[in-house]
Amino acid sequence: MARILIIGSLEAELGAAARIAVARGARLAAAEGVAAGIERLRAQGADLVLCDVVHDVGWLVAQLAEERIACPVVACGRPDDAEAAVRAIRAGAKDFLPLPPEADLIAAMLQAVAADPDRPVVQDAAMTGLLARAEQVARADASVLITGESGTGKEVLARHIHAASRRARGTFVALNCAALPEALLESELFGHEKGAFSGAVAARKGKFEQAEGGTLLLDEIGEMDPRLQAKILRAIQEREIDRLGGAAPVKVDVRILAATHRDLATEVARGRFREDLYFRLAVVRLRIPALRERQGDILPLARHFARRYARANGLPERGLSPEAERVLVAHAWPGNVRELENTLHRAVLLAEGHAIGAEAIDLLETAPPPTPEPVAINAVPVAVAPPPPVAALVGRRVEEVERDLIIETLSHCLGNRTRAAEMLGISIRTLRNKLHEYRAAGVSVPPVPGQPPYGAVAG
């Protein structure tokens, strides 16, 4: 269930947006203005903010960055007010929602911040067994470690465990540990006291406190750095956390679920993941098989998505032709359920006629098999060619790759903003804004030549 904060008057068209969001299962909070909105975010957090452009969206986005609160902001306004839309996007809003709102757009936004709350669709024996086990352990309060390839449904399973637990009426909070730089992640997890860092103008609750009485999913925990791993361990063991800059620990009653696409045991062996935290998290381990290992799920899932996307697009519900079914079952699905979902979404839009035929099933080229580990023959290591540079990026987020590229280019240009912007093909202004964001998030940025690293010069 996505938590949405609406900033603006609910009497006008934003009220319609609020009603649609609630009808789609979102949990709603509202604030009359930006300052009140930030107060709510500090106290309760949210998965998404909708802010009327009559309010200062730029200030809101900047203030969230200053306070290290990671929450996407979508600006809302009249579609004919192009200037306000452009201003909001430049200021860092993730998107612009034209008012009056379209139900489909709101549904898409909700889906982007929280997977749909349906019960997982399962039929293959490998999955029904796993689901039964998940429901059984849901009742206990032990931590659960969910593993599985990307797109197998780790978050879906985590939500299901929450829904089947005694904490179902509490909040489910998910945090993607791979998506945020360390400083921002820390403040997202534990919150902070007033004055903890220069932008911390007020105290703020982190995800642990937001999930009080509920469940916290630490997604992609394998990417978390060792310092934060130690803090998580303490939170689980002591059932208390320390806000940044806090003088006394805060008691928390939260059930921890963790998910990762990595093999954490191997990460432990390689010294990249704390063994004690691993054992704490892996009290119960649930491994979701890849879709190719549970072929019995392919068609039930495909039919489920065909129905869902027909409804979402106001199209008649149609079945799959036998030929389409053969094509789906024969595919290897390297992107797992997410790939199947996207394929069916496209198919629903492309199909003509009474059934969804094979011609509407547009399969993306199968990705090359994962690069093998270096092989040793007669103890002489055989060099394995490095993967082509772009293939090596698969699995990483665009935002993160962009950040690394920008910072790397900037240090290549010895901090010269003009040169770097030219090389990157972006405006100096965009570059400055990005660097500002990174710095606010605690990432170290190469200084302007001849300036101290955190000099007063902009950008």
Ligand SMILES: Nc1ncnc2c1ncn2[C@@H]1O[C@H](COP(=O)(O)OP(=O)(O)OP(=O)(O)O)[C@@H](O)[C@H]1O
């Ligand atoms: N059993 C299922 N029933 C219905 N939908 C599913 C199921 N499994 C996955 N999905 C859908 O597939 C998509 C991917 O699922 P999810 O986000 O849970 O996967 P994930 O393992 O967390 O992926 P990633 O590693 O990429 O984060 C979502 O849109 C989800 O709704």
Ligand SMILES: [Mg+2]
């Ligand atoms: Mg996930």
